[in-house]
Amino acid sequence: MKALVYHGPGKKLWEEKPKPVLTAPTDAVVKISKTTICGTDLHIMKGDVATVTDGRILGHEGVGIIEETGDAVSNFKKGDHVLISCITSCGKCEYCKRGMYSHCEKGGWILGNIIDGTQAEYVRIPYADNSLYPIPAGSDEEALVMLSDILPTGFECGVLNGQVKPGDTVAIAGAGPVGLAALLTAQFYTPAMLIMIDMDDNRLKVSRTFGASQFVNPQKEDAVRKIFELTGNKGVDVAIEAVGVPSTFELCQSIVAPGGHIANIGVHGKKADLHLERLWSHNITITTRLVDTVTTPMLFKSVQSNKLAPEKLITHHFRLDDILHAYDVFGNAAKEQALKVILEN
């Protein structure tokens, strides 16, 4: 089969690889129908993710059709349409039982990382019963690709951890795909105000169509002062960090109200300053999280009942064998006005 293979920083090839086979009774092999590219894949290509080694097939998102299942797989059979979770869950370790699949002792984020991934014609999925979700006939499968990673990430790490409530004021720092995923899913809880912060006016404009009610461009105005004005000088109830650099995380500390929440989504490469000399008495809560995808069934129901429109995140389409081109476009997201791309097999 053909697959996108990592060969060290900056080097990737669309090349022939052996079709995956079952290696355990809990495995399934899935024929990929549609996949996508994640910001994390770009990090990998820079050489920032040490666990990814030469020869690895990338990708941890997608939908497909069951090709083959191990003897212990009971939820799926050949021909079933499935959503692939970016997080593999064994379903039987301490962390899985606690709903913290991200730290599964045998799984977690392994696809396109320490085992071969989904940017390929076929992929082997370990612990298939707990790591795949059935797609009912008649679903918009393309939209569901957004449920592999980006939507549960924005929702779990940003919205749930931030404890967004009706009537809240919420600020999201970063209007890229994951910030927009947080913006979409924050509306499940009907906050009173949804402030989007980004240095790219186009992304702010896009965020309006996703439901943001206020907009702050820190390059054009004093973000902290503006947000205090918007919130009656109180600060926000929830500040969601969706960039992954110290400055946005520190901005969140400046705008959170007493009793408020800072929910980190961003993948950070450096430490940040935590201003305990001011915040020690502010009754705030800071959370971090690698997505658990424990909310995937709920997100599914929300899509099926038209309460969530994941397809809004999709801006570009490519054939799977045109994936190198897709990486170029996605890698120049600002210029290309790209959010998420779809690769069709």
Place this chain on the structure above:
Amino acid sequence: MKALVYHGPGKKLWEEKPKPVLTAPTDAVVKISKTTICGTDLHIMKGDVATVTDGRILGHEGVGIIEETGDAVSNFKKGDHVLISCITSCGKCEYCKRGMYSHCEKGGWILGNIIDGTQAEYVRIPYADNSLYPIPAGSDEEALVMLSDILPTGFECGVLNGQVKPGDTVAIAGAGPVGLAALLTAQFYTPAMLIMIDMDDNRLKVSRTFGASQFVNPQKEDAVRKIFELTGNKGVDVAIEAVGVPSTFELCQSIVAPGGHIANIGVHGKKADLHLERLWSHNITITTRLVDTVTTPMLFKSVQSNKLAPEKLITHHFRLDDILHAYDVFGNAAKEQALKVILEN
């Protein structure tokens, strides 16, 4: 009347001051029976608390007897024995209604800070109905002085915010009075392991009598390694910071398990490093809090039913007019093996 008065950094006098009078219908004047000294009072004496100005009577803890009440006070009358909360609550602002008395728009920590305090023969208590608690006849009033500040602080900021649960492993960094208050009240939730961390072996020894099960002296051993050994290489479910310096807060980051909590109690004068480059994916929660004293009624019930023994925190007794001596002893806590002192009027 006599009172302990602040006259700038390093200067305090036991001097004559006018007896306080009612200034609002919601006020009460209380004759102090017993009071104590807080670590915060030592910070004030160093000049670290800018809101405390020359001429201020210090102190925010104590028990006493109602001397006089305003027309709108209905919970108390002259002669009632009362516990004074370190936090003044108006009971009618947004924060009070949310149970966040620490940020009361008209109260919060004001006693011995921006209004005169309890290290005096009398004190005026604003919003008396919400800021005092009735002491039933026959109570050990000395023990109840510990409910003014130290016990709710350890419990709310450390134990409740840390979400200590049955079966948890808990580490407390700092075996001073507030760390020991957290240790006492953590046992309400029956954790499986209570690890005490301090550089003073005597304090570690004391913590054993308060219920700690494991002990780590970072000056004598590698604290992180020891704690991973104790916890089967997982780290702790809850790390409570009870010192207020960057190094202990950073230690907490090194020992917290995935999915765990860091609950800050310490009063910090400097920022700390937050190692998001490691923690972003660890599903942790960090909290800060100025005590709200919202749990005082519950702590009262626990004392009355012999589930909590606050008197264990009291090591020294003085007459109130001997308060300068008491400050000396409390200011040399390690040498004097002092935890909390009682001053009797």
Place this chain on the structure above:
Amino acid sequence: MKALVYHGPGKKLWEEKPKPVLTAPTDAVVKISKTTICGTDLHIMKGDVATVTDGRILGHEGVGIIEETGDAVSNFKKGDHVLISCITSCGKCEYCKRGMYSHCEKGGWILGNIIDGTQAEYVRIPYADNSLYPIPAGSDEEALVMLSDILPTGFECGVLNGQVKPGDTVAIAGAGPVGLAALLTAQFYTPAMLIMIDMDDNRLKVSRTFGASQFVNPQKEDAVRKIFELTGNKGVDVAIEAVGVPSTFELCQSIVAPGGHIANIGVHGKKADLHLERLWSHNITITTRLVDTVTTPMLFKSVQSNKLAPEKLITHHFRLDDILHAYDVFGNAAKEQALKVILEN
């Protein structure tokens, strides 16, 4: 002044009464601008509420303008526009501190019950700081009358107690005003399915315009079977009882899924059967609640940010002195297609 006065079962008069005066420093007198009639007022008129005695002015809802305040009132001054809560909260008893204002030791539901109420030109409000809410200039005051009782009742007793979550299936038994209030506020949490159950097709039709997605008329079809069909044979996650008779409460028991919630809003005059022989193993939760109005500030924010449209509940308008006519219309709600009426002073 003029007021609507109860004179025993079936007897009420619009008659002259003394204008109320301050009786405590925490009181305010409010000039009524707009008030309404509650289903509970109809119960009173039938003689069903023993605490209401001859001579009582009825009514516990409304908006008005502060006429006079006691010395201890600090949140309000003469001329302020205010919303009157149906629940009086002293702000300083154990129940008020726990956010359970309904059981306030000195308040609770007392207006138009054990003290004179709001169906009058003026009303005395005890504990004004905790029992009134400021109305910002420019608000739609008529819409806000719905925040005195009906909306917090539907929201707190039905939606919050029912723990409605994104993706849930919710059934509401009873499409009268309080059922519709639950329907409006359930949408704060974006459930996947909102099933309305009523025997009046007109009310079901109205509920569609309030956001219900499915409709069941138990007089025309087997309600239990229909709801199991709609929910993939699982039953509902949340069943809200908004009628107050045994049969609807028992219907809720028949349709709730394992792990689900039954949230009672209805005012019941009789016991109901609880089918423990079936439900003991179903992991369900049943709640009851007299509204606390603890969510009024949040509902206010939701109205101000256009996330909630309370005016949808208002179907009829009358002058206050035409209140006897208004009672007739409201008392024939089905025939008159009446939900809530507004009485203007």
Place this chain on the structure above:
Amino acid sequence: MKALVYHGPGKKLWEEKPKPVLTAPTDAVVKISKTTICGTDLHIMKGDVATVTDGRILGHEGVGIIEETGDAVSNFKKGDHVLISCITSCGKCEYCKRGMYSHCEKGGWILGNIIDGTQAEYVRIPYADNSLYPIPAGSDEEALVMLSDILPTGFECGVLNGQVKPGDTVAIAGAGPVGLAALLTAQFYTPAMLIMIDMDDNRLKVSRTFGASQFVNPQKEDAVRKIFELTGNKGVDVAIEAVGVPSTFELCQSIVAPGGHIANIGVHGKKADLHLERLWSHNITITTRLVDTVTTPMLFKSVQSNKLAPEKLITHHFRLDDILHAYDVFGNAAKEQALKVILEN
């Protein structure tokens, strides 16, 4: 092998049965070391449990040693000592993912019910990875038998569902084994008062040694009046029903305070009256639950750290082949002063 086999109401035999074999890759066969008898087994013998048919081996509790495992079992291997959960969990259905193993689509309570159980020399355990727990070397295995069912049942259905908190007043109706299990585990949360209600003075006496602080015998005094006296006329924060008959469930309704919880543990054969005409406005919560055994890992940790002493529940010992005698003793629990029996293989 030998096993206790049900042959219709009142008929059971200790007889020869084929040794169980693996039937699925997720199965394990366990050699029983110790088992026990449950109150439910007595119900079965009366013919009250329709799902149990002629020829069924009874029993759903015990510890043992792994004899054989299917290919998909990864947590256990031959020779491992294991605790058997009374609830079988597939780990991959919607209910298991929600932590509601009791309603597992393929498991739940099936042992000794719809598949053969543990009162035998060997037992087949489906979904072994999720339905067994490893026993560390050196454990008191006899004590751990109490973790198969009785302790998680008392804890989950009574204590967790009742939301017992520090400072609470708690009443437990029924001082049999499951009531005592609730009593033991309620102490994890340090309530202020633990009232035990039973008609058997001996059981009340036993409950004192388990930590109860107050005792009520409804045959000798007015239980409701006594409990209101004990609680300052408020009623209890938590009432736990541990009998399973209408009268005790109705007693719980009479003694629960406003804002309180009724947590049902009892297995009921009949409906009960729910006094909504009084309780509709009392802000109470009623819960039912079939044990999920989701807390077994936590209970394990509590036993290992000496915070829980399950062996207190064990009163009698028998050889497994003396099980008919053991049933007689356990069936006359009051007269024999029996709580739980241990059967050794």
